[in-house]
Amino acid sequence: MQSSAARKMTAEGWLEPPPLPHHYDTLENHQGALRFGMWLFLGTEVLLFAGIFVGYFTFRHYFPEAFEQSARHLSVPLGTANTLLLLTSSLTVALAHYNAEHGKNRNAFWLLLASVTMGAGFLGIKAVEYTEKFHEGALPGKFFSFNEITAPGGPVFYVVYFFSTGLHALHVIVGMSLLTWVAIRCWRKEFSPTYYAPVENAGLYWHLVDLVWIFLYPLLYLV
Amino acid sequence: MTAPITTTDTAPAGPAFPKKHYLNDGTTIRSWLLTHDHKRIGVMYLISAIIALFLGGIFAMVLRLELLTPGPTIIEALTYNRMFTLHGLVMIFMFMIPAIPSGFGNFFLPIMLGAKDVAFPKWNLASYYIYLAGSSLMLWGLITGGADTGWTFYAPYSTTTTTNITPVLLGVFIIGFSSILTGLNFIVTIHTLRAPGVTWFKMPLFVWAVYATSIIQVLATPVLGLTTLLVSAEHAFGFGFFDPARGGDPILFQHLFWFYSHPAVYIMVLPAMGVQSEVICAVARKNIFGYKMIAMSSLGIAFVGFFAWGHHLFTSGQSAFDAGAFAAISMLVGVFTAIKVFNWVGTLYKGAIAFTAPFAYICGFLFFLVFGGMTGVALATVSLDVHWQDTYFVVAHFHFIMVGAVIMGFLAALHYWFPKMFGRKYPENWGLLAAGLIVLGFNATFIPQFLLGNAGMPRRYYEYPDRFAALNVASTAGASLLAFGFIIIAIYLAISLKYGEVAGRNPWGSRGYEWDVPSPPPTENFDAVPVFTRGPHEYQDVPEELARVSHAI
């Protein structure tokens, strides 16, 4: 979060690393601490989604037919497209991290931009799906009016669907914001072999978003 | 207030107050509000926590005054429901969870590790503002027609109540973030910023306790976050996740809620146990008995505490299989607590004890933890819990731990570390008097509640049958004594901030690492990276320091 204005451009074409906080002894330790902190935060995100997965499995146990019927009414092509979008954006983020680690800031910038674009594509497809649900009446709780789900428990499936994908979409938006901010810093050539932690950490967050979707996709769309 | 009293004439000249320290390093409001110094952040947390303690205490007094008579006394039923919700939420989320870890932990963790600050100082400051924001939202919701569901928000009442519950839930969600950030910060600090010589088994036991607490905060709080979101969404949009009429499962709410809230009680008690370990060595002037066992048992409590949440659901319709499993595991936590209790008693044995206010509080802690803990094991027995669930027996049990153990630990920490944090001593006579009042008042308040609960008086009830009146009056009388004790403490500590006798670097003669730095400490904590040559809590085998040790009066 240091301003790039105060840092000088080095001969290799990237800015020198930001000043080390006074309580750390080496930049390497500082980066390791940042990485560790991000992994701890990812652990909290895993447990945040844990609750909704528990809800999914509980209500699937109570209303298996409704879950099966509702899954058949979700668009598998769209869901698969979303999965591939997120997997590819994970690849570009990982490549961006590799490039930043080697000081190739402009490459990293374009790769991050690609990831953000794919994230936007994901959200676009989700918007299409949500609109479709709205028109069908396949909505959660008291708004449910979808006649094609004949088994009891339809409203409950859609509560789980909307809450889990909604919470996930929120995280996609946060991830896109993080990636955009880091991309701007790449444009300013801030990263080098000694300092690349923000790219790595934003990438880790984006990978987590991908991980959650890897589980949501088969559970909601396929089984 | 009279002029500070000097020590005995065989001691050298009174200690000098350091010229530059963290309190006068920048005196503008801006330097406090935008500080990165973990000590200032710790002090701000403490001030907020103490205000929350008094606020929660006021709500408690309103409740106890209402319960003076069997019928309506001073408030009506809906207000009574709001009062116990307010009392629970304010006490738990605004005081108990942050007070010792975010207050004293923030202040002392880096110093005890030989570090100059926590791992992420800016996130530390952010966590304090997030705490303030969440607390404000929660309080605002509670004041503007707030919740009457109890702090446990059980569905389906919480999802259908007409009271203004959404800001309360969102406030709790935001405070949860603050808790997660603090825990995250502490874990990274302990792993990466220890000074040379401070290996894992050379860390003070307070650090071990805060470490275990931070692990719980990081793992458990997100589930509470999700649960509050689910309840708010259902309340606002009628989703039906927890509503049986729409196919939802109210017991699912209880599972998700207590998955956090049971480990939460260990978030509250573990730091107090850490304080206990620190203070008990200082007052007994002895090495801790069984350092490794106490350190490991802190982690053990944190771990096993996650497996026990179903004991809150014994009478809710949970399956018998789950009930049996949870009952057995809940009792296991008692093993780790017992290890600590025996080790603390072993520390006191053949110690050179000075009866000071911190010692009075750790005695109270020891007794009340044992009795509160034993009633906890009794409550974990499913067949007994069927009789006691939702009665005052449960209320007395958790107040024995929350007040009898945790708040005693908090007060012990406050008195033990007051000289270090502010450079001045408090008046010991007043300290002992207040401690006596608090211990007496505590017993008078909560022992009758055990009897009430066993006799069948339900909790959260606004009216009760006449036969319970005498015990209720006794409990209220005790509560008044307790309140009086707290007020006295607040007064003499506030006065001592300015007029207390200058403490010097180590008025207790303690061997804790934090007593090596001046009182109050400088902003940087250490001029150079410290090298600790002794173990934590090491009183024997190390030669006595040259400086004269003086007790606080």
Added chain:
Amino acid sequence: MATTTSHAAATHAKHETGPGRLVLNWLVLCGLTFATFGFSQVHMSPSMHLAAALSISTVKVVLVVLIFMHLWHGEGINRIVFVTSFVFLLLLMFFVMADAATRFPLSNSRIPSMPVVDQKMMPTGMPPGMSSVRQGHSDGPGASSGEAGKK
């Protein structure tokens, strides 16, 4: 410890995953995605479907975590953090599912709700001394059956 962290961080920097490995990982993940889709089209019992889907998802998650998120060459503590969070997720899931599976059947969720009780069989009136307690639902069965029962 300060020294161990720097050593681990240096190890992390040396064993980096090159672009070739990353692209290969991506191809495998896409392949597994199609495999998941393929399995869902095959005729199997619902629990087999679930088992297959979860197994493949787990493999995908492991690949993303180890290779994209660099945990294969990363510091041990980060691995412990991630595994621990999953362990606690499983803990929550296990006990809640065990409850749902072994509960007394009539207390499970179902739609419609519990069968409507015959109004005439409801107890009439409220217990003595409780009339001052605020009533949550003034239009519940208790109030209306009061009149019916009195007749």
